[in-house]
Amino acid sequence: MKATPIDLPEAFANLPPVAAGTPPVVPDEVENAFAMLSEFGNGGVFATSFSGKTPWERHRGDELVLVIEGQGELILLIDDEEERRELSKGQLIIVPEKTWHRFETTGLQVLGVTPQPTETSAERRPQT
Numbered sequence: 742m743k744a745t746p747i748d749l750p751e752a753f754a755n756l757p758p759v760a761a762g763t764p765p766v767v768p769d770e771v772e773n774a775f776a777m778l779s780e781f782g783n784g785g786v787f788a789t790s791f792s793g794k795t796p797w798e799r800h801r802g803d804e805l806v807l808v809i810e811g812q813g814e815l816i817l818l819i820d821d822e823e824e825r826r827e828l829s830k831g832q833l834i835i836v837p838e839k840t841w842h843r844f845e846t847t848g849l850q851v852l853g854v855t856p857q858p859t860e861t862s863a864e865r866r867p868q869t
Contacts, residue, residue, distance in 0.1 A: 747778050749788070753809060753850050758790040784856035791851075795844045796863050800836075802856030807833040813846025818865065841866055 759774035779786045783802060788809075797818070806815070812829035818841035826834060828849075836842050841862075844851075 745779075747786070749809065749852065752776055752778055752788045753790060756788060756790045756850075758792060758848065760791070760793045778852075781854055782856065784854070787853045787855055789851050789853070790849070791844070792846055792848045796861045797841045797843045797866060798859050798861045799839050799841045800856045800859055802838050804836040804856065805833060805854040806836060807852040809850040809852055811846060811849040813844050813849045815842060815844055817842045823865075 756774055756776055774789055774791060776788045777785045778788055784800070806828075808828045808830055810830055812827070815826045815828055815834060815836070817824045817826065817836065828834060838856075
C-alpha cells in the first residue's frame with residue numbers, strides 16, 4: 742500500500758449527513774454517508790456523518806472511534822447492560838472486540854478505524 746496523506750476536512754465535506762433511526766433511512770443514503778478513506782489491517786479507515794440513533798453494530802476486532810465534530814453518546818452493551826459514554830469533538834474511544842454498540846446524537850462526524858466485517862442489528866442483541 743502506498744503512503745498517501747488523507748485530507749479529512751475534504752473527506753467530511755463530501756459526505757452528506759444522514760438522519761439515522763426510525764424510520765430506517767434509505768440504503769443509498771447510508772452508503773453515501775460513509776467513505777472508506779484507506780484500507781487498514783483487516784478493515785479500513787472510515788469517515789461518516791450522522792444524527793439520531795444508529796443501529797447496533799459489532800466487529801471482529803477492536804474499533805477506534807475519533808469524534809471530528811459534534812457530540813453524542815456511545816452506548817456499549819457490556820454484560821447485557823447499556824453503558825453510555827459521552828463523546829465530543831477531539832475525543833476518541835476504543836470499542837472492544839465483539840461489543841455491541843450504537844450512537845445517539847444530534848450531529849456527529851466520526852473517523853473510525855474499523856475491522857471488517859461489521860455485524861449490524863436494528864434491535865438490541867445479547868452478547869455472545
